Amino acid sequence: MSFSKLLGLFFSWKGQLGRSVYAFTGIALFIVKWNLDRLISFFTYDSFPSPFAYLLPVTDFGSVKELSNEVLLMLAMALPFIYVGIVLTVKRLRSLHWPLLTCVLFFLPFINLLFFFLLCILPKPIASSQEEEGREKKPKYWLDxxxxxxxxxxxxxxAGLSAALGALLVSLSLTTKIGQDYGWGVFVGLPFVMGLVSAVTYGHHTRRKASQCQAVACLSLxxxxxFLLLLAIEGILCLxxxxxxxxxxACLGGWVGYMIQNQSSFNPSLALFLATFLLMGFEKKALPKAPLFSVRSEVFVNASPEEIWNNVVTFSELPPAEDWLFDLGIACPTCATIEGTGVGAIRHCNFTTGAFVEPITVWDEPNVLAFDVTAQPPPMKEISPYDIHPPHLDGHLESKRGEFRLERMEDGKTRLIGTTWYKHHMWPASYWKLWSDFLIGRIHQRVLKHVKKLSETD
Known part of the structure; x- marks a missing residue:
């Protein structure tokens, strides 16, 4: 290949690209990028980046505080590779007669890996004039x-076949620990693949409409x-x-499946499920440390900090919860007790699912009470026809420490602030943070309002 053609391959938006050239070029560019990053790391870090580190984002955007010069350099060096990747993907989409807008999948974590794999294995589409003739002449396989x-x-x-395969992969991931449980593969990759596979299978005999493919994709989910509920794998709350x-x-997968259907006798369904399970195994090697999040809630109390302090350290039995959320099985605070006083005292915050054990780390009466969390109960009781205890109830939502801060106001009132610092080991972390922040905030409000009521009636 001449130099001008090589430049055209990488930088020109014109033309089409076959699957073998696309696959070889994509893998070659990844190897070049990885070795460039290794070269930078050789001069700036003590360790080299693993190939697994490129499978998923290093961290969630919400947890990025600052970027070092080395990271900025790596990001700058990544821009040409991103440009070339988009150019190659656009050409490959053009050869498949797909909308060029589909290249946005290039930027979706985990899905972009499945998308690359799909573009590497799909053959050239058959002409529409040959579609009926080809369908009649092709041999009847067991799938037909x-x-x-x-x-x-x-x-x-x-929908049932795709759902059964998806439930099987979830079950295998949870029971064998080969793949990452409750990660990108389970919550991002599998819904996309199930939607795609159900749509492709649905259009095996007759070309279906886009709306029909997406409806079948939703049905598969x-x-x-x-299946996960009836097989006692998960409960209603988590689902x-x-x-x-x-x-x-799943709808996105159904849309991609709509474009694939009937293009050839090749069905990528099994290959996609196997690729997803394989990536779930790699994901276990690639996940970064869980980020530390915090939730802050506050109430204004018509009492002084001195009057509030004892009700923060310990509080009596709370009345039955009126919040519908706790009726669903979310852990509900009931009372708090303490053994000793000052730093080193052990506080127990009791919930309907058990007790948090909280050694006191700061005792600044009547301003700040802070503590670590050394033991905690399950965050919920799952709703299920069976008595189940899914793995996500043990350690996937991990409270690290907490704090009550009392701020004296000029009007004689007190701002009572409760803060919890926690980690969760479910991904995408930014998505599950929305749920955990919401639930922890409701727990905060129940406790803070109870302390407010006790302090204002004393």
Whole structure:
């Protein structure tokens, strides 16, 4: 290949690209980028980046505080590779007759890996004039005989098959610990693949409309939730919290499946599920340390800090919760006790699921009470037809420390501030932070309002 053609391959937006050239060039560029980063790390860091580190974002954008010069240099060096990657992807999409807007999948973590794999294995699409003729002439494989031809029966079969495979991968990940549990693969990759596979399977005999493919994709997600519930793998609460991120990804997969259907006799479904499970195994090697988050809540109390202090250190039995959230099984605070006084005293904050053990680290009466968390109960009791205890109830939401701060106001009132610092080991961290912040905030409000009521009536 001449130098001008090589430049055209990397920088020109014109033309098309076959799957073999796309795959070889993409892998080669990754190897070049990795070795450039290793070279920079050789002069700036004590360790080299692992290839697994490129599978997922190093951290969530919300937890980025500052960027070092070395990181900025690596980001600057990544820009040409991003540009070339988009150029190559646009050419590959053009050869598949896909909308060029599909290249946005290039920027979605985890999905971009499946997207690259898909573009590397899909053959050249058959011409529309040859579609019916090809369908009649192609040999009848076992898949042709298995998939029903009726619209409704085919939809149920396609969604059920995709959901069963997805539930199987979740179960294998949780039981064998081969893949990362509750990570990008489970909450991002699998919904996308289930939606895609169900749409491709649904269009195996007859080309379907985009709306039909997306409806089947949503049905596959609903079936997978039902399987996970009936097989005692997960409860209703976790499934409900996963639905807002899983549903649009399943629809996105259904849209990609709509574009793939009937382009050739090749069905990428099994290969995609295997690739997803393989990436879930790599994900376990690639995940960074869980970021530390904080939740801050406050109330204004019509009392002095001296009058409030004792009600912060310990508080009596709370009345039954009126918040519907706690009726669903979320851990609900009931009372607080303490053994000793001052730094080193052990505080117990009791919940409906057990007790938090909180050694006091700061005792600044009547201003600040701070503590670490050395033991904690499950964050919820799952709603299920069975008595289950999913793995995410043990250590995936990890409280690290807490603090009560009392600030005297000029009008004689006190601002009572409660803060919890925590980590969670579920990904994408920024998505699950929305749920954990919401739940911890409601727990804060229940405690702070109770302390306010006790202090104002004393």
């Amino acid at each position: 005989r298995m998939i029903p031809k009726g619209m409704v029966t085919c939809a149920v079969f396609s 609903a079936f997978s939730f039902l 409900a919290m996963a639905a807002p991120i899983a549903l649009p990804l």
